[in-house]
Structure formats: structure tokens, C-alpha cells
Amino acid sequence: xxxxxxxxxxxxxxxxxxxxxxxxxxxxxxxxxxxxxxxxxxxxxxxxxxxxxxxxxxxxxxxxxxxxxxxxxxxxxxxxxxxxxxxxxxxxxxxxxxxxxxxxxxxxxxxxxxxxxxxxxxxxxxxxxxxxxxxxxxxxxxxxxxxxxxxxxxxxxxxxxxxxxxxxxxxxxxxxxxxxxxxxxxxxxxxxxxxxxxxxxxxxxxxxxxxxxxxxxxxxxxxxxxxxxxxxxxxxxxxxxxxxxxxxxxxxxxxxxxxxxxxxxxxxxxxxxxxxxxxxxxxxxxxxxxxxxxxxxxxxxxxxxxxxxxxxxxxxxxxxxxxxxxxxxxxxxxxxxxxxxxxxxxxxxxxxxxxxxxxxxxxxxxxxxxxxxxxxxxxxxxxxxxxxxxxxxxxxxxxxxxxxxxxxxxxxxxxxxxxxxxxxxxxxxxxxxxxxxxxxxxxxxxxxxxxxxxxxxxxxxxxxxxxxxxxxxxxxxxxxxxxxxx
Numbered sequence: 474x475x476x477x478x479x480x481x482x483x484x485x486x487x488x489x490x491x492x493x494x495x496x497x498x499x500x501x502x503x504x505x506x507x508x509x510x511x512x513x514x515x516x517x518x519x520x521x522x523x524x525x526x527x528x529x530x531x532x533x534x535x536x537x538x539x540x541x542x543x544x545x546x547x548x549x550x551x552x553x554x555x556x557x558x559x560x561x562x563x564x565x566x567x568x569x570x571x572x573x574x575x576x577x578x579x580x581x582x583x584x585x586x587x588x589x590x591x592x593x594x595x596x597x598x599x600x601x602x603x604x605x606x607x608x609x610x611x612x613x614x615x616x617x618x619x620x621x622x623x624x625x626x627x628x629x630x631x632x633x634x635x636x637x638x639x640x641x642x643x644x645x646x647x648x649x650x651x652x653x654x655x656x657x658x659x660x661x662x663x664x665x666x667x668x669x670x671x672x673x674x675x676x677x678x679x680x681x682x683x684x685x686x687x688x689x690x691x692x693x694x695x696x697x698x699x700x701x702x703x704x705x706x707x708x709x710x711x712x713x714x715x716x717x718x719x720x721x722x723x724x725x726x727x728x729x730x731x732x733x734x735x736x737x738x739x740x741x742x743x744x745x746x747x748x749x750x751x752x753x754x755x756x757x758x759x760x761x762x763x764x765x766x767x768x769x770x771x772x773x774x775x776x777x778x779x780x781x782x783x784x785x786x787x788x789x790x791x792x793x794x795x796x797x798x799x800x801x802x803x804x805x806x807x808x809x810x811x812x813x814x815x816x817x818x819x820x821x822x823x824x825x826x827x828x829x830x831x832x833x834x835x836x837x838x839x840x841x842x843x844x845x846x847x848x849x850x851x852x853x854x855x856x857x858x859x860x861x862x863x864x865x866x867x868x869x870x871x872x873x874x875x876x877x878x879x880x881x882x883x884x885x886x887x888x889x890x891x892x893x894x895x896x897x898x899x900x901x902x903x904x905x906x907x908x909x910x911x912x913x914x915x916x917x918x919x920x921x922x923x924x925x926x927x928x929x930x931x932x933x934x935x936x937x938x939x940x941x942x943x944x945x946x947x948x949x950x951x952x953x954x955x956x957x958x959x
């Protein structure tokens with residue numbers, strides 16, 4: 474009578490031990506690989522303007538600023554809050570804590586992908602998926618792949634959403650979708666494969682409700698913690714000009730082709746098996762193809778094709794390659810991993826050795842700000858490098874940290890649809906009031922001939938002519954000091 478229950482108990486214990494042993498071997502490997510692939514991120518104080526923007530936002534929030542009011546951006550609130558929390562614990566003078574969190578985000582993503590692959594195709598597939606993901610995750614320009622930016626923190630949420638949906642945990646899957654969305658709006662694209670799995674499993678009405686609640690409640694909570702109307706404006710409705718396809722078509726197409734080529738080089742060892750998987754149309758991978766399709770739509774959204782957008786493609790690519798390699802001789806998989814590891818090494822060398830001239834420019838400009846102003850002064854840097862404020866330790870004179878929000882240049886335009894009339898709705902009256910209120914003693918024109926230069930933006934040109942005088946230049950950036958009494 475007791476034989477069957479005892480046998481089942483021994484089998485369950487054996488599975489538990491086997492599972493624990495598997496993860497005890499795999500997790501240290503993935504952790505080591507995550508650290509190695511993120512090593513270049515620690516060699517520079519800052520990688521791109523997104524990091525600078527988030528760092529300045531975090532400092533303003535710590536000083537009592539209000540998100541979507543006195544601190545604004547077109548992004549959801551999760552990353553500004555994360556930066557603020559890291560600065561509160563570790564200080565605001567370095568991004569190293571965020572670099573560590575990015576390593577953790579990559580490790581969590583790799584582990585979730587390994588678990589998904591192991592559940593579907595076995596132990597070897599789990600190891601393959603985790604390793605392949607980390608290898609391809611650096612396959613872009615280092616300023617895109619190594620930054621502790623929005624897309625890196627989307628990925629754990631998207632992988633967790635698939636992991637939960639694969640196990641029928643619909644409420645948790647919805648919460649993971651919401652976490653990805655709150656890191657960046659395009660993270661919500663993972664809802665497509667999650668919904669497909671829900672439909673395929675024939676989940677009862679309660680499953681649909683749990684998924685919907687899991688998606689909606691965190692987003693509603695974030696909106697209530699800020700301001701619902703402003704949250705909706707800054708994350709959804711206020712970016713019409715930014716996401717417009719009109720203007721700069723050739724400029725944007727060139728960027729799209731360049732970044733696609735970079736990711737293709739990084740994925741060279743896996744593209745053939747993925748193509749073969751597409752031809753065979755494996756039915757058990759439909760959700761993965763939907764994940765890839767949704768991520769491709771996310772990359773396309775806004776028609777800007779910045780390199781860091783492409784990071785969303787890497788988890789489904791790794792899983793699809795794993796699915797394609799499953800069942801093939803082991804040496805085929807080893808060959809693919811070796812090819813991908815070679816490409817990874819090239820991108821790591823690029824990240825470690827290549828100069829970053831824009832960072833050097835921002836550092837020199839920050840040094841000039843420190844020399845010419847006091848920590849109590851508010852200053853205006855008219856440009857696309859908000860990190861200058863952070864590097865200089867100076868508070869911006871306006872909530873608009875880049876000229877892009879006031880001209881639409883932040884969309885990567887080459888001149889078309891750039892100017893005062895393409896600004897975020899209502900931005901210029903607020904901008905003028907803030908400059909009147911804070912009267913910055915120093916204005917830096919860092920446009921350096923770009924389409925948003927003051928001579929092409931009449932309100933700023935008139936302000937500089939009436940109240941400021943040129944006092945010097947730094948690497949092409951023009952410094953203007955306020956005329957006494959103005």
C-alpha cells in the first residue's frame with residue numbers, strides 16, 4: 474500500500490536534487506559570463522546621453538522634484554526611480570551601482586531564458602540558451618550595449634513574462650509585462666506572446682482576469698504615484714512629433730541598416746539555424762516567433778532605430794536559435810557557440826579600447842561650468858548631452874534637460890521637423906518662465922552647427938541677444954555669460 478507513495482516521494486526528491494545540482498552548476502557560469510560581457514561598462518564613467526539624463530533626473534528627484542512636473546521625460550518612471558534609489562544608497566557621483574544592477578538584470582534574463590529552454594528541450598538546451606543570450610547581448614555599438622539604460626532593464630521583465638505564462642501563472646505574467654512597460658513603453662510588446670499562450674492553453678476566464686489585473690494594477694499604481702494626467706501625457710499622448718515617420722527618412726534608414734548589420738554580425742553563428750527553424754515552422758515555438766515579431770515592432774516604433782532599441786530582439790533570438798539547435802548533433806551547437814563567442818570577443822574589445830569623443834567633450838564642458846559657476850547656480854546647457862549637468866554637479870535652469878524636448882531633435886532628425894513648432898506641447902511658455910525665474914548666469918550653446926542651433930530657434934536667439942554676451946568657447950560649444958542687470 475505504501476510502495477507507490479514512497480516511490481513517488483523518492484522520484485520527487487531525486488528531481489529536486491537533480492534540479493538543484495543543475496542550477497548550482499549553471500548559475501555560476503552565467504554569473505561569470507554576465508560579468509565578463511558587461512566588463513566594458515565599468516571602464517567609463519558614462520556611456521550615452523540616456524544615462525546622463527537619468528542621472529540628472531535622479532538628482533532632481535532627490536532634491537524634491539516631481540516626476541512629470543518639474544522633472545520630465547517621455548519615459549515611464551521605473552528607471553528614474555531606480556537611479557534615485559541607487560543614488561540614495563551609494564551617492565550620486567558614480568554610475569557603478571547602476572552598472573552592477575545592469576549585470577544583475579542580464580543574469581536574471583539569462584536564467585529565465587535557460588529555465589524556459591530547459592523546460593521545453595532539456596538540460597543542454599537550458600545551458601545553451603543562457604550562454605547564447607549573454608554572448609549576443611553585447612552585439613551592438615558599446616554605447617548602446619553597455620549603458621545602464623532603459624532597454625537593459627526591460628529584458629528581465631519580458632523574460633519573466635514568458636516564464637510565468639509558460640507555467641500558467643497569469644497574474645505574475647501580467648505583473649512582469651507591466652514591469653517591462655514601466656521600464657520603457659515598448660516593453661509591453663511581450664504581451665503578444667503571453668496572450669497567445671493564454672489562448673492556446675484555453676485558460677478560463679479567471680486566467681484572463683488575472684493577466685489583465687497583473688498588467689493594469691502596477692501601471693495604475695505608477696500613474697497615481699505621479700499624476701495620472703501627466704503620466705498619460707508624457708508616456709503616451711505627448712510624443713506625436715517624436716514618433717512621426719515624416720522627415721529624415723534616409724538618415725533613419727541608414728541608422729536602421731547599420732544597427733541591423735551590427736546585430737547580424739554578432740548573431741552570425743546562429744542566423745543559419747534560426748532560418749532553418751523558420752523554414753520548418755516548429756509549432757512549439759510559435760510564441761517565440763511572436764515574441765520576436767513583437768520585439769521587431771518595438772524596435773520600429775517611432776521610426777528612429779537607435780542601437781539600444783535592438784536589445785529587445787536578443788532574448789527571442791537566443792531562444793529561437795536554441796530551439797533550432799535542439800536535436801542536432803552536439804558539435805553543431807558547440808560550433809555555433811564558438812562562432813558567437815568570437816563575435817562577442819570583438820565587441821568586448823571595441824568597448825574596452827575604442828575612444829568616446831563625445832564623453833571627452835562633455836567632460837571638458839563640465840570642467841568649464843565648474844570654473845565659471847558655483848554649485849548654487851542654475852545653468853542652461855542647450856544641447857543633447859544632459860550628462861554635462863551631472864558631470865559638473867550643476868542644477869539645470871529648466872525641467873527640459875535637452876534641446877530635443879524643445880525642438881524635436883531628440884528624435885534623431887537630420888534637420889526636417891526640427892524647430893520650435895515641433896516641441897512638446899506647452900513646453901516653450903514653461904521654458905521661458907523658468908529662465909526668467911532662475912536667471913541662469915551661464916548659458917552654453919552646445920549645438921555645434923546642429924539643426925537646433927540658436928540661430929534657427931528665434932526665441933532662444935532673442936534671449937541670448939538681449940541678456941547675454943559671448944565669453945568663450947569649449948570644443949565648439951559657445952559660452953554666454955549673463956549681462957549684469959539683465
